[in-house]
Amino acid sequence: xxxxxxxxxxxxxxxxxxxxxxxxxxxxxxxxxxxxxxxxxxxxxxxxxxxxxxxxxxxxxxxxxxxxxxxxxxxxxxxxxxxxxxxxxxxxxxxxxxxxxxxxxxxxxxxxxxxxxxxxxxxxxxxxxxxxxxxxxxxxxxxxxxxxxxxxxxxxxxxxxxxxxxxxxxxxxxxxxxxxxxxxxxxxxxxxxxxxxxxxxxxxxxxxxxxxxxxxxxxxxxxxxxxxxxxxxxxxxxxxxxxxxxxxxxxxxxxxxxxxxxxxxxxxxxxxxxxxxxxxxxxxxxxxxxxxxxxxxxxxxxxxxxxxxxxxxxxxxxxxxxxxxxxxxxxxxxxxxxxxxxxxxxxxxxxxxxxxxxxxxxxxxxxxxxxxxxxxxx
Numbered sequence: 001x002x003x004x005x006x007x008x009x010x011x012x013x014x015x016x017x018x019x020x021x022x023x024x025x026x027x028x029x030x031x032x033x034x035x036x037x038x039x040x041x042x043x044x045x046x047x048x049x050x051x052x053x054x055x056x057x058x059x060x061x062x063x064x065x066x067x068x069x070x071x072x073x074x075x076x077x078x079x080x081x082x083x084x085x086x087x088x089x090x091x092x093x094x095x096x097x098x099x100x101x102x103x104x105x106x107x108x109x110x111x112x113x114x115x116x117x118x119x120x121x122x123x124x125x126x127x128x129x130x131x132x133x134x135x136x137x138x139x140x141x142x143x144x145x146x147x148x149x150x151x152x153x154x155x156x157x158x159x160x161x162x163x164x165x166x167x168x169x170x171x172x173x174x175x176x177x178x179x180x181x182x183x184x185x186x187x188x189x190x191x192x193x194x195x196x197x198x199x200x201x202x203x204x205x206x207x208x209x210x211x212x213x214x215x216x217x218x219x220x221x222x223x224x225x226x227x228x229x230x231x232x233x234x235x236x237x238x239x240x241x242x243x244x245x246x247x248x249x250x251x252x253x254x255x256x257x258x259x260x261x262x263x264x265x266x267x268x269x270x271x272x273x274x275x276x277x278x279x280x281x282x283x284x285x286x287x288x289x290x291x292x293x294x295x296x297x298x299x300x301x302x303x304x305x306x307x308x309x310x311x312x313x314x315x316x317x318x319x320x321x322x323x324x325x326x327x328x329x330x331x332x333x334x335x336x337x338x339x340x341x342x343x344x345x346x347x348x349x350x351x352x353x354x355x356x357x358x359x360x361x362x363x364x365x366x367x368x369x370x371x372x373x374x375x376x377x378x
Contacts, residue, residue, distance in 0.1 A: 214340030250284025
């Protein structure tokens with residue numbers, strides 16, 4: 001009943017155990033529907049080594065540095081002036097109606113209770129080319145830098161040889177630009193733009209041009225007088241008449257305006273006539289000596305008296321023809337230019353239209369039968 005078991009030596013036992021372990025490891029594992037195939041063996045990644053002497057730069061810093069370098073290179077290539085590509089620098093612009101140019105106030109001289117003779121000196125490269133054949137009335141806009149408001153002013157002589165423009169400017173209680181100009185001192189900077197053509201002159205269109213002004217409204221007519229009537233009186237057959245009105249004798253235009261007009265009117269009565277009106281007389285004296293000063297404002301009777309030409313001599317009864325022939329209409333071609341304060345323009349030619357358009361003719365000239373083709377409001 002006893003069974004004999006063979007006795008294994010220690011060396012044989014170790015070899016047998018090793019053989020069995022190898023046999024178990026080579027046998028494939030049993031698969032099951034509920035068990036997945038085991039993942040293969042992956043080696044462990046090496047542990048990174050960080051060096052304290054070389055810190056790592058963040059990614060956003062690297063991207064920002066690249067963008068800055070690209071922008072700098074782009075700017076250098078496209079925006080730096082290359083003489084071979086761009087060429088010579090552009091010439092400085094002349095005075096333009098579309099943009100303001102910086103000029104300088106040369107002088108400011110008082111010429112009355114609230115008026116000044118202002119001389120503005122602009123650099124030569126800002127001045128437009130003078131066209132001596134064009135005697136049109138033009139003006140420039142002066143800007144108030146404090147409140148960014150502009151107003152048009154007419155230089156008395158245009159532009160002289162030194163590049164100076166002389167203005168006669170009045171300071172009104174509610175006039176922002178006029179008060180701003182009166183507060184400036186010689187040497188201050190002033191911004192202007194222009195020239196702006198106010199009224200085009202056409203030779204041979206009118207037989208007579210009548211200019212009616214009040215206060216500083218004489219400045220456009222002073223420019224026309226200096227550039228056309230005084231400079232070349234024989235260049236046109238048009239007759240000119242200036243009718244000016246001021247409040248008192250002391251507020252009449254200064255001598256630089258009236259003196260050449262008075263002298264030219266006395267020597268050329270067939271070319272130019274001057275009539276001066278004052279609303280009232282006080283202790284003030286006119287800047288120049290004027291022989292006949294009309295009292296009161298410009299009314300219809302005074303306007304007709306200024307427009308009245310020389311009367312033709314009447315023919316004797318025996319020289320009259322018994323046959324009455326129809327007379328041809330020889331109505332002179334006359335144009336009225338009106339410039340001054342708005343109440344004066346309303347009384348003489350009617351108010352402006354919408355957006356300072358001409359509007360219909362009214363006032364004294366409308367009652368006298370003149371039409372919009374014969375009246376122009378500056």
